[in-house]
Amino acid sequence: MSPQTSDADLAVRGAARIDWIRSRMTLLAGVRARFADEQPFAGHRIGMSLHLEPKTAVLLETLQAGGAEVVATGNHGSTQDDIVAHLRGQGMTVHGTRADTLEQHHANVAAVDAARPSILLDNGADLAALAAARVDAAAVAAGDPTGGTGIIGGTEETTSGGMRLRTELAGRLPFPLIVINDSLLKAIGENKHSVGQSVVESIMRITNLRIAGRRFLVAGYGWCGRGIAQYLRAMGGKVAVAEIDDLKAFEAAWDGYRVGSIVDLAGWAEVVITATGHPDVVTAEVVDALADGTVLANAGHFPWEIDVPGLYALAIGRTTLDEAIERVDLPGGRHVVLLAEGRMMNLAGREPKGNSIEAMDLGFLLQALSLERVARDPASLVAGAQPVPDAIEREIARGMLAAMGAHR
Structure with a gap:
């Protein structure tokens, strides 16, 4: 951010960019309206570590509309400052800037963990690793499904994070984490x-x-x-x-x-x-x-x-x-x-765009509905890493086909 650019100016610019993205994320718009009525995340604090760019902002708006308190940070080097300024203006607690060092990024992730979220939205399993370090074996033995962390479950976005959950963190998390990248829908x-x-x-x-x-x-x-x-x-x-x-x-x-x-x-x-x-x-x-x-x-x-x-x-x-x-x-x-x-270079350089709006509409709908399953019925899921429930994938596939005009 230049010395001449205020937080308010950044927020205005961020809001304008998000308006365009939001207008094209029609699948997420439908679930956002339902979440606003049903409030599936009421009483929950969602802790997020994920690229902070316009499409992610629309996902966070959707979760907030569903009653969630949001505490978030981006990934190292991909945070967009105008998006952060806008989200802060919407009442979310957001850590980080584009200029953060790797050390500061790690501090940002630790700050999200320190807020003691009840649901995780992770990218690379950084939040899951911090949560694993807080698991109390005695609490697990006593039947506490959160292992003393207060976390009922969450999602993991990436292949890399899924690998960590199944290797380094295998058996260390008593709560469920749905690996979005296991989804065939997302893969394609x-x-x-x-x-x-x-x-x-x-x-x-x-x-x-x-x-x-x-x-x-x-x-x-x-x-x-x-x-x-x-x-x-x-x-x-x-x-x-x-x-x-x-x-x-x-x-x-x-x-x-x-x-x-x-x-x-x-x-x-x-x-x-x-x-x-x-x-x-x-x-x-x-x-x-x-x-x-x-x-x-x-x-x-x-x-x-x-x-x-x-x-x-x-x-x-x-x-x-x-x-x-x-x-x-x-x-x-x-x-x-x-x-x-x-x-990761597709969110680097000047004016990074990342993945297409329609693809992230699909991917973030998977996120939103998987997080809803965690919030409403964590006991229906097993502990540790697991794929997106098949019913959720098929519901979204039907919606995406209809949106594309691909009638069967």
Whole structure:
């Protein structure tokens, strides 16, 4: 925020941007009206850690309309200050700014946890990890389904967060967490088609480079990787895929992509995009194989898929070329170009847009209805990570088909 921009001015700008987004999120509008009548979240404080941008603001309005008290923070590097200012003006407690350091971001997440929410809306399982540290084994043994935390359950947005819930946090949470990214509806609509589209758009927006004829290496052929590869090829890109899972690699080969190991393909690529959810995908060994001038971009939630500390340790010089573009000079006269410091780049740079409005209308409707299930009937769900209930998915699929005019 510039010294000349007041919080009030930011809030006005944020409200105007949200008005456009809200007008196109028709699925969420219907459930917001129902929530306003039924108040499913009355008496609940929802603690959120999720990208703070206009589409998320519409989700938070929907939850607030349903009676929720909202305490929220964004993810590191993706917070939009005008949206924060607007939400604060709507009576929500919102922590964070776009300029926050990683340390401050962690403090923001801790502040949400310290507010002692009864329901979580998590992205990357950061809030779940803090809650796990507060679980009282004696309370669990005594039959308290919240484990002394006061949390009755919640949702997790991402693949990365789902992995943490099923590995690092497995068996440590006595309450249910619905993993939205387990939804086939979200996988197809948001991850494949919307992430695929937004990643390609973001590369063009941040770098102003052409897609047609350029050589791209996509690391990971899950739903997001499938979409990124598809949209790159649709715009004329030459696409290769690096995938360690045999069946996904087989699928990528049959879909017509060049397939191999990331080290073997690194020297061929002009742009490398990570979309795996796992740490240390682009390592020093991969960097050694890269051609001069290769662009490195990450589409995953956590800034760990590109080993940025390791890359910087190899560097003999670094230069910021533009917002979200950094030149990293390497020994031997080579350089690479790193986008958004290895953070999720489709919400980085100037005027970030992220996923399409319609896809987030779908994804956030999954969030809203899953949170409603948690609020109304947590006992119907099992403890720990689990998929979106099938009935919710099918209800939304029917609504989305009707909205698209796809009559059956």
